[in-house]
Amino acid sequence: MHDTTTYLTTLRQELVASADPAHAIGQRGFFKEPINPLGVRAPELNALVARHWRTLKGLPTAQLLALCDTLWRSEVFEDPVLAAKWCGRAVPRLEPGAFDTFETWLSTRVGNWAHCDVLCTGCLGPLLLRFPDLIPRTRPWLTSPNRWLRRGAAVSLVPAARRGLLPGQVFPVADALLEDPDDLVRKGYGWLLREASKARPNEVLAFVLARRGRMPRVSLRCAIELLPPGQRARAMERA
Template structure:
């Protein structure tokens, strides 16, 4: 397994771009470690390695993911997320602890948070919805990325029209949170939910718009018809 990571990292190092690295570091508000490789190129490289890993048991794939997370590099976190998601047909309830540990221990920026939670955690929850209540615990974490994860893990289910009640609970818990990363997270969740079922989201926004931070509000109503946007934005 070590040889896979050694070769992967050598390939990533060969793709490093100093100018893109500086640009990415300016783009993120928080400090990040990056080689400056564009995301589509990282995904393409990750896919090449997945072909070599088809015969590996899930446990070994997750061990590789753990080592990738430990590096702290943005690109390696993307590969870890991709490889973990590739095991989705093998997900089992015990995997929740692994995903939760990754969110709590390694996620340190919105890009890694969203990549892990949109796909891997979201897929897991659709397979095992009995874990949905755990998100309410995440929603009040002292860790900003765990709080964001509570909402962005529901983006894909929201688009599928699932779990409106649970999403509105998360939004209510985080309604007045002052962290813009949390506001954008639950606002994005509401926006996604509105695309499949507009009325309950619009009703929620109208009920809470005086308390909802404008950042969250703007995200939530982005896909709504113009007349509803105007009503939501009116003081």
Template sequence: MDPVIAHIRGELEHRADPEIRKTSQRFFKEAITCYGMKTATVIAIARKYWKEVKGRPKDEIYRLCEELYQSGYLEESFIVSAWAHALSGRYEKEDLAVFRRWIDRYITNWASCDGFCNHTMGDFMEQYPEYIDELKHWTQSQNRWMRRAAAVSLIVPAKHGKFLEESLEIADLLLTDDDDMVQKGYGWLLKETSRMHTDAVFSYVMEHRRVMPRTALRYAIELMPKDLKTEAMKKDR
């Protein structure tokens, strides 16, 4: 074990709160393993140790990230998300294979999925938009977290008006997915897309609302004016 990993785990264990560990499980349907601490505390620890590792070669930092992931602890996955995002200025095309493997192998809950994909994958796709077709392939994965990742990787760019066409295409591919975590993921993507493209998302929802799961639909229209929400939610489906 790299000494920095040992120090991180020692600090996580020292600062763990049994009460937070007990209450954290209620936010997840699947069982999670966690130390028990507030996210802000974990991010502070991530930043503290980032100062120690940021000068290392990127491949070495990725190995540290993988070692953190392998523990299965929620908080260690958050540290990976923070470190991977801090490397955004150093991404290369080949890094996509690393990120794909991490999502497929180590991500087992919505918090780890969103924490990694919103920022690291979002930045990667903005830097290398020619790889967005990769996300479309993920929509067909047997792994629910890969399918959710296909949508939530575009959350931040979509919030700023980017990738409208691609976001709608990903929603199309996930439209009738029967997994609620996936439905919430692409519904969230549509919601963020609607910030800058309300008319386009409303038209999409109206076209597909008869087959779109209600969970996804509610997420998609959350930011829309009341009259559009009412129209979208009508029962003539």
């Protein structure tokens, strides 16, 4: 790829050709924030990601990140999703410095939960697994006024949690966000605990039981969703 402008024009044409305006209307209903989707459904979007990756995977890392940065500046809903998915495929070759780019996108470009989650689970999370020494750099996110950084502090640990890894990071983050006033942050750490319960059900149950008097119900219900029925019933009892 030699001409970024031409490439992005071609990419836009392919997205528009795959778009379903009726789906775009339905997408808007999932968000309280305003979004501008073309209406490309997930299978078509993922097929486009795979098809274009054959070209993009050969780009130097700096050029790939620059292209994705341009997509993150777009007002079109699908563009940052593409960028995150391509960067996610590139994580095995990325160096720790990519954290700065991902953090910038999270703090300045993300404006809805979908973009937060695709960036955190697809890019930041795998990067943190490769370079655990980067994890302390997410700690200031826990007290940030930016809701996406706070949600991101939890969601970026989802890839580790679902594999039973980094419990010394997962549970303290959930604890730090326990009484966060933002519903999307509460759902974010609830999701983190739910993923952790796949490999560490007893630890998640103990965490919930010790805090259920203070834990918002939306977080609690999400956290225990995959636990056995008896454990779920026990967790739902009023403290």
